[in-house]
Amino acid sequence: NQPLTLIAGPCQLESADHAQMIAGTLAEICQRTGAQFIFKGSYDKANRTSLSGTRGLGMEAGLKILEGVRAAFGCPVLTDIHEREQCAEVASVVDVLQIPAFLCRQTDLLIAAGETGAAINIKKGQFLAPWDMANVASKVASTGNNRIMLTERGVSFGYNTLVTDMRSLPTMARTGYPVVMDATHSVQQPGGQGNSSGGQREFAPVMARTAVSLGIAAVFIETHQDPDNAPSDGPNMIYLDQMDRLMTSLMAFDALAKADPLRP
Amino acid sequence: NQPLTLIAGPCQLESADHAQMIAGTLAEICQRTGAQFIFKGSYDKANRTSLSGTRGLGMEAGLKILEGVRAAFGCPVLTDIHEREQCAEVASVVDVLQIPAFLCRQTDLLIAAGETGAAINIKKGQFLAPWDMANVASKVASTGNNRIMLTERGVSFGYNTLVTDMRSLPTMARTGYPVVMDATHSVQQPGGQGNSSGGQREFAPVMARTAVSLGIAAVFIETHQDPDNAPSDGPNMIYLDQMDRLMTSLMAFDALAKADPLRP
Amino acid sequence: NQPLTLIAGPCQLESADHAQMIAGTLAEICQRTGAQFIFKGSYDKANRTSLSGTRGLGMEAGLKILEGVRAAFGCPVLTDIHEREQCAEVASVVDVLQIPAFLCRQTDLLIAAGETGAAINIKKGQFLAPWDMANVASKVASTGNNRIMLTERGVSFGYNTLVTDMRSLPTMARTGYPVVMDATHSVQQPGGQGNSSGGQREFAPVMARTAVSLGIAAVFIETHQDPDNAPSDGPNMIYLDQMDRLMTSLMAFDALAKADPLRP
Amino acid sequence: NQPLTLIAGPCQLESADHAQMIAGTLAEICQRTGAQFIFKGSYDKANRTSLSGTRGLGMEAGLKILEGVRAAFGCPVLTDIHEREQCAEVASVVDVLQIPAFLCRQTDLLIAAGETGAAINIKKGQFLAPWDMANVASKVASTGNNRIMLTERGVSFGYNTLVTDMRSLPTMARTGYPVVMDATHSVQQPGGQGNSSGGQREFAPVMARTAVSLGIAAVFIETHQDPDNAPSDGPNMIYLDQMDRLMTSLMAFDALAKADPLRP
Structure with missing residues (x-):
């Protein structure tokens, strides 16, 4: 029953300066609004729609940037991993390892991640x-690691479209693990622009607010000072300069939701 | 930017006493919590899953009951119509005519309803x-009647299942018409019990709260003192004795949402 | 285990000459290929996407045209009805009454149709x-009328899109009633053009052939000599001058399928 | 425009004898019916629904079995790989590397596979x-390897359910690569039995026949002498003793389809 956690950052790590700028802005917003903060950034986009999409800086450079963010702002950092060999090295720097949605049933990756x-x-x-996420979480928990979070990011709904079923949040919460709403990937339109994914940035606050009103643990948001020129996920990222207003709003809904929990 | 309206009542009108009992309970709750109230009851269930389902009391008896509720509690009353011939007679008693979801593209019914x-x-x-609801609303508006409300009640998601896309609420709001969330039909499982529909009553408050957090005009809820023995829609109706707690909670979210409107 | 029936014609009846031209062409094709033939034409499109869509000639004019087609070519004729009051009059002329998909659960319409x-x-x-079509068929059968056909025309799959599940054909066949594949409406994109529906005419032969390979009773196809200028459903209607080749092909698959029935 | 290829075998490799028994039966059926044959078997099920599911014999033992099958029957062999490190070693034995559906956007895996x-x-x-499979195939083709096949195995349709859209077969064929229908995984019910997936074995012949009627290159079928006691995918595998009748039937549809190609 802690205050809302914001897991946020750019889709891709771009440079140390860029990460510091975004992390600094978000850390300040979270401090002011009373949210907890985890910085998020990817060093590799391993499953782009097409080969022409930018992959990222790579693990070594990425981890260095994440380490720098943690040192500068004292916040935990999160990144996603794609192969089991990466888990140990990434976990030596990073606080939260993230399993991408496409890979959520890959047993070896889940176990290697858990073992860190x-x-x-x-x-x-x-x-x-x-x-079905209970079975997925059990794979990680089988390693003795119960520090697990489960994230909703939309479910297939016809072609090139996702829908978010709000029932999924209390359903996943029955596992006892904290539940996270990914407010920006859930408005993605996978493959919707031919060689890259589209998105409906304007609906990300709708996803965030409705989920937060259910008393979830965390909201996941990708943000950028200039989404239209970001190397990936631009169409669904939120403008950095709108994060302050959004978090102020979400924290009010969070307080109300946590004072008035839905009965299971 | 008015306070939330509750459109509620039993799925089927059962008797004058039953309607008065439910309407009285709900009117009192709304008065206490500051909600506006519209009583809802059906005189005919014209599209039951199977022939064995109870149809209802019929138009004449139903209208008399609705008239009685309005007289007793001073609240507007709503009922659904299924054929254009019914519109004028029903509208002579009822404040709000409701177009069932299956019939929402039947041009003649929409126009006959609008003309009342x-x-x-x-x-x-x-x-x-x-x-696509903009085109539907235009059929009614072509009669010169702009007193239109648009209700979300879930969209087909595989077989025997509905999902509610929260983006639909702001999308429909772009028409300028008030938007309603039907919190109990959206958790129906159509045909899910073979000869009748199933439902997930436990998720109706999830649908209501998330929708209200977006600042919608009204929430639609079917309620019954003993849903498991109601003549229809039992699996998704909310217990009448839980409505007070639910409305108290929803009005807090409504106040917050309306003080902090989402930008379009 | 009869040869395939073709239920075909234009979406809307346009004039007596037009109907005769299309019916004549199709009757000849069916005679040559050994298919049975039912002429189809609508006198009223009662649920157009928007009010600006053309409705049709009306019942009186439409029935006269259908009567003329039957007299000229000796084929049964089919049309769709939308209100129970229409059933008796339409059935006095027409051999097959069709219940539109949106209306397939309207009990009174099904019963009024059955009673004819x-x-x-x-x-x-x-x-x-x-x-769930078993329950629907039972409503008609409750009138003592067992001359029922069940038609697949696609199921909602995200927004503005339908998908056809081939499992539905053997599933519906378990009722014992003849099963029909609607090869042109199943490739509709409902509402897909804003004020009207889009369609993928190029895939109608895919729907027809795959369904016929399962040994179904009939295929339903809307066809027009100039679909792009037809008053409705142009994007999914098949060119009339392609029907000969298509039926020749389908009859070969029909013969193979009926000689080699799938085990239930 | 070659005759149909059958890609078939058990879900999991169980032992050398078991693989030889199944491969021998299938090779004989294919020889008799004129089909081409590729033997399929998995050495590792890397994404079971739950941890309690059997994983398989492992790479070393699996490759030995596959090598033995190829030696005994002269047929190409196929297996699926899950990590890029596996590609080279597996390709030293196996003719066709298969990319699992969940992993179809993992760029590194696609490229490592292609490079073999x-x-x-x-x-x-x-x-x-x-x-969107055109983008996926391009990742492989970027290695200079154009020996690519694209397989339909169903698309998410609500929860725990897949549907096969027959339009996907001609759509994928536009890439110019051979298209395969996976007739047994497309009738899976993912996660449908709580700790494992359910399936609708009875509909696998429906998927196979309808797809073959479109003139596809190959059909993929998992088969077992005793599916109910197989270590995985039992609910959707076809009984081995029904394969002869099924292939006889499919080859008749294949001949008809290839003599009468659908126009693109």
């Missing part, structure tokens, strides 16, 4: 029912 | 995109 | 599971 | 539109 002892944020596959 | 001058609540078809 | 004694073709709602 | 020069069969993700 880091917190593990598992994104629910676009092809998975919320109740 | 009554307020018209159109349920969005389970097969319809939210942006 | 005409054959009844029920289109499966875009919101309905195939196994 | 082996044929690559890519299963379309349950979350992917058919037209």
